[in-house]
Amino acid sequence: MLPTPFEFERASTIADAVSAVGQEGDGMFYSGGTELLLAMKMRVIHTERLVDIKGIPGLDRIVLNDANELEIGSRCTHKKIAGDSVIREHVPALASLCANVANVRVRSVGTIGGNLCFGEPHADPPTMLGALDARLVLQGPNGTRSVHADDFIRSELETVREPDELMMVIVFPRPTGPVTYRRFKHGERPSVNVGMAWSMEAGAHSIKSARVRVGALGSRPQPLKAVEGVLKGLPVHDAHRAIQSVLAEALDELDVNEDRHGSADYKRHLAGVLLLRNAEEAVAMRGRAK
Structure with missing residues (x-):
């Protein structure tokens, strides 16, 4: 089955992406699409517009910041996290988790932000990020807000993210123990x-x-x-x-x-x-x- 017709737009900045999605939720952000496209093909989800965020710089970086916190861009693929030297040094359990998510295709193109925003109950990252005391930074038309990982998923396939809010980064303190x-x-x-x-x-x-x-x-x-x-x-x-x-x-x-x-x-x-x-x-x- 094919999805119902939709428009496709590429965004080069976060502001452009948020604007293109629209406050009424007419559009959806698209990066890896490993779950979104399947749902669209099954016609469980319909959108008027897909907004491609792959060209937005900075959403796929991983760093240890000056506050001794790890930052993982929302567009980082599971494969990238699994192989990243910063993650492997400071939180190898997360690298191992990402190295074993789903299958090779999903790990290669699926993103950690997309995984979280889909709200699938049987997923790996949300449990680990809750244990790591992570917070998720969202940006929408009214500015930026931070949501704790424990509070992000509201119920099955439902999160607190507004349709026009883009997840930018996942942040958590550098672990000091196992x-x-x-x-x-x-x-x-x-x-x-x-x-x-x-x-x-x-x-x-x-x-x-x-x-x-x-x-x-x-x-x-x-x-x-x-x-x-x-x-x-x-x-x-x-x-x-x-x-x-x-x-x-x-x-x-x-x-x-x-x-x-x-x-x-x-x-x-x-x-x-x-x-x-x-x-x-x-x-x-x-x-x-x-």
Whole structure:
């Protein structure tokens, strides 16, 4: 099936792109198109105009800024992130995640911004970015605003981004402790995924704070507050035992959708297994860093 007819326009600046899309949402931004074009061909999505943003400079850069934060342009492909030296040095778990997103075609042309804006519940990046305490910078006709990764996805296939807002960059603090990510998948999408990031002082043997996110269970990634609480201030070697002590309580609080990926009990079990494997990996990473 072919999409319904639409106009195609190339933008050279962010302002031009925002203007071309229009405040009424007549148009849509286009870069990789790995999900958008399929949806258009299936006629699930229709737009009057596609606005190509591939020619806008600066949207595909990756840097460590002066505030000790990592910046990833929204138009960076998964392949570029996976191979970038800055990402591989400071957050190798994110590089590994991007190296295993979907398939080779998607990794080569699909962008991290497009992945986030589509709002697919069974996706890899949103869970990891929530654990990394990332914020997403959007620009629209009324200026620029920043949205925390935890607040960006509203529900399944729905985000807080307005139709005429362009995601420009993803920003998060340079990790100071282990960052881990595990998933279980059927086909190319995760059935359950878990991201964890520890904040630690240089040379310290205790966890200053922890962020844990579980994704692909409901419409958006969810925090495990009980696990984060028990890890705060804890010696690294006690992490695995401490997580086990609160795991059942934490998993019971998760909002889980039963679907073709499994029952609620099955998914909760997988989330627990993945979390404990994350903890084992984080402890081992900290041991190697001594």
